[in-house]
Structures are given as structure tokens and as C-alpha cells.
Amino acid sequence: MSKKIFLSARWEYLAMFNYEVDPQILQKHVPPGTAIDYFDGKALVSIVGFLFNNTKxxxxxxxFHVNFEEANLRYYIKRLDGAQWKRGVGFVSEIVPKSLIATMANLFYNEHYSTAKMTHQVIETTDNLFVEYSWQKRNQNRNVIRVNAKPELQEIKMGSAEEFIFEHYFGYNQLTATSTIEYAVAHPRWEIYPVTSFSLDCDIERLYGKEFVPYISNREPHSVFLAKGSDVTVKMPVKIRGI
Incomplete structure (x- = not known):
């Protein structure tokens, strides 16, 4: 595993809208040598909004590429490395407002980044924390996710859905039919805010494809979480061949 750092940043106010899907719709996205990681027998995907701050x-x-938003759709996978299962994520879509970030991530990591106009709001009072992410591609509808939470940080419980969603420390992307890119993401265990209400208004078909519509559009999510975040490092990618 590469020890050289490609990116360092502070990821903050990570809003995660989690949905159960038919695992068959994920199979075409799963990189060689990895397998879908299930939570209580469920295949989950997450629509994620968060802030990149102090990015290097x-x-x-x-x-002009230091502080910005990201929105993505991710799914959960794992790879057996010797006797160890590495828990990771893969991405269907990743959106940022900065073309340099998108270009470099796609070049180095074979990611799925595109750009859009993006905004966010974070409003904290003594009894409420409001977080909103908005993004809009040219000639498309505006997409918005919103979360209200109690401004009281809690630890993530062992074995919980929150632990499953947040505690993945590797990313994977397909390189060829028989090779995969693996990269490590390092950060401390996060704390979460108790979510009290939420809303999602997104054009799922245009963002992610019609196969995701029955599982996300006008459906109650499996869960919605909000994490405070922390400093993060993303290591340089490693190619895994001969899978």
C-alpha cells in the first residue's frame, strides 16, 4: 500500500442518505476482486454531501481549490487481502464544483467525477444544526439535500448502522477487466449528530440512472446520518493486477 499522500483536507458535515437497493443493480459497478459488503443482509447505497476544507x-x-463541496453516490464493498477483509467503497457518481479536482481524481484514480454549480449552508443554534447541500448541472434541475440535527455529538456504537456507513477506509475503482485501483483513506473515528428531520429533492434518473429510481425516488431511506468529520488523508493509488 502506498504511503505517499495524494490529498489532505478536512471533511466536515457529512450528510449520508442511505437506501437499500437490489444488489444486482450494483454488479456492473463492482470492481474486479471486490464484493458487495452487506449490512444485516442489505445492500446499501448512500447519497452523500460534505465539505472539503483546507484542501491540499x-x-x-x-x-480557488481549497474549500468546496462534494456530492456523491457510493456503495459498500470489500476485498480479501490475504486473511484480511478490507472494507471499502465504490462510487457511481462524484460531483464537485472544481474542474481541477475532478480532472486529477479521474486521471489518478479512474474515478467518476464531474462538475456542477454547488452551494451549501451550515446554520448552528443552541438547539439545532441545519445542513444543506445543493448542486445543479447545466440544463438540469437543482438537487438539494437537507438535514436538521441536535448539536450534540455522540460516539458511533460498535456494530451499528452508523459504524457500517462511516467506517470504510479504502476506495476501489475498476482499471481494466482484470485489475483494480485501491487507495487508503485515513481519519479518526468520527462522531455523529442525532438527526431530527431531513429532506431529499434530487433528479435520481439524470444523476445516477433509471435503475436507482425505484429504490430512492419518493422512498423513505433506510437511515440518515450526519457526522462532524475530521482531517483526512487520501493515499496515492495502488494497482491490483491479475484478479
Whole structure:
């Protein structure tokens, strides 16, 4: 595993809208050598909104690319490395407002980044924390996710759905039919805010494909979480061949 850091940043206010899906719709996305990771027998995907702050790429704070939003759709996978299962994530879509970030991630990691106009709001009072992420591609509808939570941090319980969603420390992308890219993501165990209400208004078909519509559009999520976040490092990718 590479020890060189590609990106460092502070990820904050991670809103996770989690939905159960038919695992068959994920199979075409699953990189070689990995398998779907289930929670209580359920295949989950997450629509995620969060903030990149104090971002450095290859140790450099690139002008106008330091603080920005990201929205993505991710799914949960694992890879057997010797006797150890590595728990990770794969992505159907990743959206940022900065073209340099998208281009470099796609080049180095074979990711699925695109760009859109993005905004966010974080409003905290003594008894409520409101977080909103909004993004809009050209000639498409505006997409918005919103979360209200109690501003009282809690630890993530062992064996909980929150632990399953947040505690994945590897990313995987297909490189060829027989090779996969693996990269490590390092951060401390996060704390969460208790969510009290939420809303999601997204054009799921245009964002992610019609196969996801029956499982997300106008459906109650399996769960919705909000994490405080922390400093994060993303290591340089490693190619896994001969799978």
C-alpha cells in the first residue's frame, strides 16, 4: 500500500442518505476482486454531501481549490487481502464544483467525477444544526439535500448502522477487466449528530440512472446520518493486477 499522500483536507458535515437497493443493480459497478459488503443482509447505497476544507493536492493549496463541496453516490464493498477483509467503497457518481479536482481524481484514480454549480449552508443554534447541500448541472434541475440535527455529538456504537456507513477506509475503482485501483483513506473515528428531520429533492434518473429510481425516488431511506468529520488523508493509488 502506498504511503505517499495524494490529498489532505478536512471533511466536515457529512450528510449520508442511505437506501437499500437490489444488489444486482450494483454488479456492473463492482470492481474486479471486490464484493458487495452487506449490512444485516442489505445492500446499501448512500447519497452523500460534505465539505472539503483546507484542501491540499500533492501538498499544494491550489488557488480557488481549497474549500468546496462534494456530492456523491457510493456503495459498500470489500476485498480479501490475504486473511484480511478490507472494507471499502465504490462510487457511481462524484460531483464537485472544481474542474481541477475532478480532472486529477479521474486521471489518478479512474474515478467518476464531474462538475456542477454547488452551494451549501451550515446554520448552528443552541438547539439545532441545519445542513444543506445543493448542486445543479447545466440544463438540469437543482438537487438539494437537507438535514436538521441536535448539536450534540455522540460516539458511533460498535456494530451499528452508523459504524457500517462511516467506517470504510479504502476506495476501489475498476482499471481494466482484470485489475483494480485501491487507495487508503485515513481519519479518526468520527462522531455523529442525532438527526431530527431531513429532506431529499434530487433528479435520481439524470444523476445516477433509471435503475436507482425505484429504490430512492419518493422512498423513505433506510437511515440518515450526519457526522462532524475530521482531517483526512487520501493515499496515492495502488494497482491490483491479475484478479
Amino acid at each position: 493536492v500533492l501538498g499544494v493549496r491550489w488557488p
